[in-house]
Amino acid sequence: MKKILLIGALLLGCLQESDLYAQEDSSPKVILITLDGFRWQELFTGADSLLITNEEYVADTTGLKKQFWRKNAKERRERLMPFVWGSIDEMGQIHGNRSLGSKMNLTNKHWFSYPGYNEILSGKADDERITSNDKINNPNRTILEIANNRPAYKGKVVAFGSWDVFPFIINEERSGVPVNAGFEIATEDKLTERERFLNELQPIVPSPWGTVRFDAFTHGYALEQMKKTHPDLVYISYGETDDFAHDGDYQEYLTSANRTDGFIKELWDFVESDKYYKGNTTFLITTDHGRGTKPLDTWKSHGKDIKGADEVWLVAFGKGIESRGEVTSKEQLYTDQIAASVAKLLNVQVGQAKMGPEFEFITN
Numbered sequence: 001m002k003k004i005l006l007i008g009a010l011l012l013g014c015l016q017e018s019d020l021y022a023q024e025d026s027s028p029k030v031i032l033i034t035l036d037g038f039r040w041q042e043l044f045t046g047a048d049s050l051l052i053t054n055e056e057y058v059a060d061t062t063g064l065k066k067q068f069w070r071k072n073a074k075e076r077r078e079r080l081m082p083f084v085w086g087s088i089d090e091m092g093q094i095h096g097n098r099s100l101g102s103k104m105n106l107t108n109k110h111w112f113s114y115p116g117y118n119e120i121l122s123g124k125a126d127d128e129r130i131t132s133n134d135k136i137n138n139p140n141r142t143i144l145e146i147a148n149n150r151p152a153y154k155g156k157v158v159a160f161g162s163w164d165v166f167p168f169i170i171n172e173e174r175s176g177v178p179v180n181a182g183f184e185i186a187t188e189d190k191l192t193e194r195e196r197f198l199n200e201l202q203p204i205v206p207s208p209w210g211t212v213r214f215d216a217f218t219h220g221y222a223l224e225q226m227k228k229t230h231p232d233l234v235y236i237s238y239g240e241t242d243d244f245a246h247d248g249d250y251q252e253y254l255t256s257a258n259r260t261d262g263f264i265k266e267l268w269d270f271v272e273s274d275k276y277y278k279g280n281t282t283f284l285i286t287t288d289h290g291r292g293t294k295p296l297d298t299w300k301s302h303g304k305d306i307k308g309a310d311e312v313w314l315v316a317f318g319k320g321i322e323s324r325g326e327v328t329s330k331e332q333l334y335t336d337q338i339a340a341s342v343a344k345l346l347n348v349q350v351g352q353a354k355m356g357p358e359f360e361f362i363t364n
């Protein structure tokens with residue numbers, strides 16, 4: 001009799017577990033995306049008139065103007081980011097147009113990448129300890145790590161980055177969050193055909209940079225992983241915009257931003273076509289820092305000595321984000337609010353972690 005009861009209890013246990021699993025499937029998902037060092041100026045007004053005609057920064061000014069120049073700023077931004085301004089504008093929110101009073105700033109004082117990503121992902125600036133882009137394991141826990149340590153999201157968190165410092169920023173070792181970044185290939189047991197193809201291609205395509213791969217690889221691996229294993233929290237860091245800007249190549253900077261807009265559309269189209277993600281996925285998109293504007297050549301750089309390099313932006317859409325379009329009212333957002341917002345969207349308790357407050361516009 002005891003045995004039968006035990007078997008019955010075990011069966012019941014299994015049933016409950018599968019029920020729980022089914023509930024988890026309808027649980028919220030978040031896709032967090034960054035475009036490294038992409039300025040709010042281009043996001044909101046498109047190509048810069050002083051740069052697009054400048055032969056110092058553009059190889060083919062005629063061709064680039066044909067592609068991205070329009071007299072009116074609204075038309076220009078639609079040319080540059082057609083998905084943001086044609087679709088997200090209708091279904092989501094676009095924050096950070098400072099000329100309308102909507103502001104978003106970094107809270108860290110360094111205004112370069114590692115401090116920026118640490119602030120985005122851990123929800124708090126750490127100006128004392130995060131002072132370089134060196135490959136040092138982050139002492140702070142990111143929202144990726146916190147979620148991955150909760151039973152509901154264990155093994156359901158992944159990160160992809162073009163820059164090879166991400167395994168350290170996310171502290172892959174301690175966090176257990178798989179990070180595919182820099183020139184890493186996909187190494188799981190079961191690779192899809194596309195992953196195998198990306199693995200073949202990546203080592204034979206030359207990159208202009210030693211520590212950053214082309215975003216097409218980062219994007220390809222991320223999208224394929226979403227199709228294959230349906231992770232609940234995905235972080236994708238596109239890197240080209242910053243590197244082309246440092247190179248002083250405005251043509252490639254714009255073209256890359258335009259391609260990334262297309263990547264985001266592709267991710268959204270997939271999410272909308274996929275039973276697992278459709279209707280319960282939120283996208284948050286931001287940048288790790290801004291860049292300068294005056295003098296003109298400071299568009300190439302950032303850091304604490306470059307005025308305006310702490311000015312950033314946020315694009316949000318999907319579940320829990322009501323449609324407001326471009327925010328035209330006065331507001332002040334900060335980058336250290338992102339991690340807490342991801343936690344709220346996922347219903348994850350962050351425990352002792354100190355983070356900026358979640359964005360008030362997140363409704364679920």
Ligand SMILES: [Zn+2]
Nearest residue numbers: 037242246302
């Ligand atoms: Zn940079």
